[in-house]
Amino acid sequence: MQLRILPYRFATTALWLLFVSLACLSAGVWAAESNDPLPSWSDGKTKQAIVSFVEKTTRQGSPGFVPENQRIATFDNDGTLWAEQPVYFQLIYALDQVKKMAPQHPEWKSEEPFASALKGDMEKLMASGKEGLMKIIAATHADMTADEFSENVSQWLKTARHPKTNRPYNEMIYQPMLELLDYLRANGFKTFIVSGGGIDFMRVFAEQTYGIPPDQVVGSSLKAEYKVRNGKPEIVKLADINLVNDKEGKPVGIHRYIGQRPLFAAGNSDGDFQMLEWTTAGKGPRFGLLLHHTDDKREWAYDRKSHIGRLEKGLDQAKDRGWTVIDMQQDWNQVFPVATP
C-alpha cells in the first residue's frame, strides 16, 4: 500500500498525522508498509512464499543462495502479465487488421476464414481450425517487413480499446505482477517473457509496459529472411512457423533463447505446465507460480473448462509439485493499475 500524502491544511490534521505516524513507528508498521515491495498483494501465504523464496536465494550465506547470473525469472504473458479474455488480444489485433485490410481484398467477403472474421462470427472462424488461423496469421503477420509489422502493432495499441473495460490493451495488465517483476529485478533477477504469443507482437510494448527489453522476450515466431531491396536491407516476415512457444515448446524456447534453466517461472494455464515442470525440476531452490483466475467481479473467473487459458493439470498437480497458486480474488487487493487520467 502506498502512503498517501494527506492535505496539511489544519493544525489538527498535522497533529493527527503525527500521532498516527508515531503509533505506526512504534508498532513497526510504518516501516513495514512503506517498504513493502508488493503492496497490491494481500498479506497471506502466497505473498509470504514469494518473499521467502527471494530472501532465501539472494541472501549471502543462506544455504539456498544463488549467484546473480543464475537468477532467471520467466513469465508467461497472456493471462499472467495481462488479461486474455474474452480472447487473446493478439487475435483481436489480427481481426482488426483483417477489417482494416478488407477494402483491398474484396474476395474476402466470400472466402473463409476471412468472411467469418469480417462478420465477427467467432464460432465459425474457430471452426476453420489451424488451417484457417494460419491464413489469418499469414495475411496479418507475414509478407511485410519486421518494421512495418511493429509499426502496425504500435498504431493499433494507441487506438484499440478492450470491449469490456474500454481501456487500451496494454493497460489490461496486472498491477501485482508489475510489482513482482520490479521486486525480482531489484533482487538481481533477470526477467523474461516466455509466452505462446507472437515474439514480434510482444516486443512492441514489453519494454514500456513491463520493463522487459526486446531481447528478453521469448515467444512464438514465424520464419524471416534478410533481403536487400533497392539497396535497402530488410527483414521480411514469412508465412511459415518457426517456433510454437507453448506447452513442451516453452522449455525448448527457454533453452534456445535463454540458455539456462529458470530459477522462477510464472504462468496461468496448462500451456505453462512444462515451463514450470522444467524450472522446478532443477537442482536447489526453484519457484513455480500459477495464477488462478478466480475473480469474476474485478476480472474473470475461469479454469478447467475455459476455451482460453485452460488450467486443469496445473491445478491438479500444483500441490504435489510444490507450486504456489495465486487465488486472484484472495491474494490480490488490486488487479489492474489505476487508470491514467
Next chain:
Amino acid sequence: MQLRILPYRFATTALWLLFVSLACLSAGVWAAESNDPLPSWSDGKTKQAIVSFVEKTTRQGSPGFVPENQRIATFDNDGTLWAEQPVYFQLIYALDQVKKMAPQHPEWKSEEPFASALKGDMEKLMASGKEGLMKIIAATHADMTADEFSENVSQWLKTARHPKTNRPYNEMIYQPMLELLDYLRANGFKTFIVSGGGIDFMRVFAEQTYGIPPDQVVGSSLKAEYKVRNGKPEIVKLADINLVNDKEGKPVGIHRYIGQRPLFAAGNSDGDFQMLEWTTAGKGPRFGLLLHHTDDKREWAYDRKSHIGRLEKGLDQAKDRGWTVIDMQQDWNQVFPVATP
C-alpha cells in the same frame, strides 16, 4: 598500457619513479594512460574512431546521443573474439569427440567421413562436403541432452590445447577485444555474440571468457525437443539444423534473438558482411568494425584467399560503407592476454 609496479628496492629507483610520475602528471600523460579503457589498442585512427563513436552516442545532449536501451553491440566470435586458425575450434572439438567416441563405433574405421576424421586427413574430410560435416555434427552434437553436451564441451576446454601455442582454446582470445567489450559495457552498451558457431558450444564459456551471459549469445543451432524420461525432464538435441547464423542468417538471428538493430557490429570475415550491412543501414550513428588479420608473427595473416574467415567483399567495400578496418599488426600492441601462470 598497464602501469607496471617497479621494484622498490633502492632509493634511486624510488626517486626516479617519483620524477617520472611528476613529469607524467604535469603533462597529463599519467592520467590519460591510467584511465585508458583500451590500453592494448595503439593510438591511431582506429582507436580514435571507436572512442569518438562511443562518446558521440553516449554523451547527454550530443546530437548523436542514443538512449541506453538502444545501445546494442554485436560481435562475431571465430576470428573476431577468439582465433580461428588452423581451423574453427569447434571443428577441432568435434574431431576430438569423434576420436573419444571411436572405441564404441568400430564401424567408423571404414565409414566416411569418420575414417578420414580419425586419420586426421582434413582434405578428404572436407571433400565429404556438407553431408559429411552434418554426419560429424550429428554424431558429436546431437542425440544427447543439452546438459550432457555442455558437460562434454566444458571437459574438453579444460584439457584440449591449441596445436600452435599449446594454450587452452579459451585463452586464444584477443585482449584488445576484451577491453572493447568492457569499454562498451561501461558505457551502457549491451554486448552480444552473433556467430556462425554453435550457440550451445559458445554458451559454455562465453560468460566466464567474455562476460557475455548465455542469453546474449546468438549462434547456429540444432533443433531440440522436450522430453520427460523416467520422470526426469530433459532437453534433447536433435540432428536437424534450426538456424545457420552466418551471412544473411546473421541479421535474421539478430532479429530473432535480439529484436532490434544493433548500434555497433564487429566481425572479421565476409560471413559478417550482412550483419555490418544491416547494422550500419540503421538511422543515426552506427559503427561497423572489421578485424583484418595482418599479423603472421603474433597471430596469422589471411584474408582474400583463406579457406577460413575469408575477407574479400568486406575489404573491397569497407571504405565506401564507412566501416572501420582494424589492421591487427598496426592497431594492436598486444594480441592475446598474458598467459595465466
